[in-house]
Amino acid sequence: MNHPLDPTTTAFDRVRALYDPELFRSTGHQLIDTLSRHLEHCRTSTGPVLPWSDPQALTQTALASLAQHTADTHGGSPAAIVPRFQQLVEQALAHSIKLHDPRYVGHQVPPPIPLASLCDALGGVINNPMAVYEMGPWVTAIEQALIRTLLGQVGWQYPASGGIVTHGASLANLTAVLVARNVRLGSAWEQGLAGHSGPAPKLVVQADAHYCLARGAGITGLGTSHVVAAPLDARRRMCPQQLDELLATLRRAGHPVIAVAASSCATPIGAFDPLDQVAEVCRRHDVWLHVDAAHGGATLLSPRHRHLLAGIDQADSVTWDAHKMLYVPALCAFLLYRDQRHSYEAFRQNAPYLFAPAAPGMAEFDGALRTVECTKRGAALGLWGLWSLFGPGLFADLVDVTFDLAQTLYQKLQAADDFEPLHEPQCNIVVFRHRPAALRDAPPAVLSEFQRTLRRTVMESGEYYLVGTTLDGQAALRCTLMNPLTTPDHLDGLLQTLRAVGTRCLASATPPLPGAPL
């Protein structure tokens, strides 16, 4: 539907019409009303939590959407734009997963607190990109203020310590690996690694560490084959004694160790490494300790649970995502350094059109000197809004409510004879299996396949959203209790749904699973 443009308008006229504040006002109010209804539908579980569609088909729908523009809207007529915009919003909502539905118990991504989303939306309108201070004075100032505040929670103090905000924990962890590499191998930034002689440098990571850490080795030229997994104890936490032995072995063989990356917590079952003991080992071996606290950093804000991070102040660097347990929209990650000077080790260049501070001391505020990003979204606006409105107590509440909910789920699983929790939860992550009576004696491969089928069938049904994982080669079900509005009743509903879907899966399996009705 391409209509010829009205020949009496100029390009300038057409563009100017789109910047009309009144057009923004009318479409904006319409959007707020629609999103408010959407949040209400989520809260009351109206419709599926995930409206599953085939991705190829949905891409065709999206292509059709892109092709439907008309000269009426391009001419800037609000009468044409407002209803079309409403259609687009409704189309997006109809095909999106609803993290605000209390039946969402899946990945470590929260339903953002709506006020945080509004602060973030402010940033999307004013678009202050902050590579240099001038291009985002307020977003830079709030980043600095929040960095200092979170440093205090870790047990560090500005200006001896410092940090950056970046687009997610994958980037924060990459930046940490880069700094550790540049510090350990003095000339790596300028000379590269190709000239390195002697035994290869190694990166030691918790055996369950997030895949982005191994990627960090692949990206930075260390090589993923030089990532060494630090062994775990029975609760999947890094074992300090075995770490000690590992570092001693690497040292004897002459391998430089770039860093040890611990997890607070690791993704699979949410295990928190014993940081005080790990730090003691690293200190003795003079090795950089990085703590990936992307998920668990917020635990510091809960007086009840912050003991899980005891020793974090002895790390060299810490990753902490605000878009996980601080309930702001993606992406907003903090990378904190015990020694602020290290933050300048990641990148060591200049761009004359950007970084030419006339005043001394500007380097700290010209953020791009220390982040992968040049142009960067004002990513901290959501956290600034929540903290300014509610203070740290809000985050303590969120940690406490969701961690308690995981204990509730764990107790329900223990009490049920057809569910098996696979660990005692330390946070809001719970991994378990459904083992109906018919599968009591099923071999591991069959039981694994059943969990996968069950998970996928429930997911596609839209009744609940949970995820799966693999532990020691066996598939399992995995919940992260990220929605603080999920109640014990919803958890009962989850187990009932798994039972009902499981019964149907067993009945329809081809070939039949052992114990399936003939």
Add this chain to the structure above:
Amino acid sequence: MNHPLDPTTTAFDRVRALYDPELFRSTGHQLIDTLSRHLEHCRTSTGPVLPWSDPQALTQTALASLAQHTADTHGGSPAAIVPRFQQLVEQALAHSIKLHDPRYVGHQVPPPIPLASLCDALGGVINNPMAVYEMGPWVTAIEQALIRTLLGQVGWQYPASGGIVTHGASLANLTAVLVARNVRLGSAWEQGLAGHSGPAPKLVVQADAHYCLARGAGITGLGTSHVVAAPLDARRRMCPQQLDELLATLRRAGHPVIAVAASSCATPIGAFDPLDQVAEVCRRHDVWLHVDAAHGGATLLSPRHRHLLAGIDQADSVTWDAHKMLYVPALCAFLLYRDQRHSYEAFRQNAPYLFAPAAPGMAEFDGALRTVECTKRGAALGLWGLWSLFGPGLFADLVDVTFDLAQTLYQKLQAADDFEPLHEPQCNIVVFRHRPAALRDAPPAVLSEFQRTLRRTVMESGEYYLVGTTLDGQAALRCTLMNPLTTPDHLDGLLQTLRAVGTRCLASATPPLPGAPL
């Protein structure tokens, strides 16, 4: 101001109150009205374009803001939250640079079209993080649809070609360097570079290329000292003949060449490399050609200007930012590959809890397999909204209006005897000097210092926002005409402001500049 919490509320109650759809509605409408007024103030240049503050002082203000939470708001009382939220919004607006003010003629970051910001805000509320398709069906589908659409503009076709969306051109260019490295040095991902023997691998970049490309060499272990600048012609475009000689020299010396990175356009003066000739040279030497079209990609959408990118279809990879000349809020960058299969070369791992596609063909839709990010914002929502509403014609208008405006500025500079344009603009970037009569014979160092002082004084005054750069060691003034509502009258005002501020600077310089009144 920390008040004790009301002991009758529970953590669950307090949190639930913050998810109330009605609270979202009232604060949301208030925000829209405030932002609408802000856009009106921008359009009419009410107040400074940049409200300059000392960064240390502003950080103290931000710290004070974080400390002002009260138990009234944490208890979830709308009567306390709504006015406090309004204060926060007004505080943010008061200290932010106004890209929507037509006196903003600075960096290559646009005032987003407000409808794009609203689409982006939708994403910030629903927070679909899309590492896997399930966690963002619609945001994934629109990414795929937009990738296919932009591929078509480059002259490529899905599924032979493909691409990704990532958080900005720095990441897109890093990913491209990584792919080229992994393709050229087969074992680099797994084995790292430390085992590489023989002459060091080299990365060839346009001499004016964005600093993130040299950073790419630093990050990926190639080393910044192994970045080789491809010489420029008199218009600061890559010279194909000298590139040919350079590649021949490197080959004779046995250096593997990872890639040649061309620019469309380069940042300093907006020069577009002659891609067809550069591509011919690269093909002859069998070297990967990457084109950084972060700024200039949108030129493909203008029938009048797309000739500047002739030959881009012969590249191996192309970076194209939507948050530059496609007028959406930061960050949204496309990395396009002529051969889609290469997109899987950047990263080569697995995370069982994320990537376990039950159906074949899901790899394409489980985005994190191919992006640095795991959790990723639905960054393409703004572009999807604009394209669905207005089609490619909108972007042609934006390119044409802003490129024409640069010609207008160029003509005004040429016509004035106290301004010197330093190049004929190819796009919407114009670099020039102010040389009042008093400085007609000033030595280069004095003239440079004058431009820097002038730029900084104008910037801090808030009357206009332009930037500076350094060309061949000499400081200059630099405008990017990013705001399509800037008019020729605003450009006259800019020159008048520079003259007036220049006169004051000359009068107050210590020591006096040559020609300054005694």
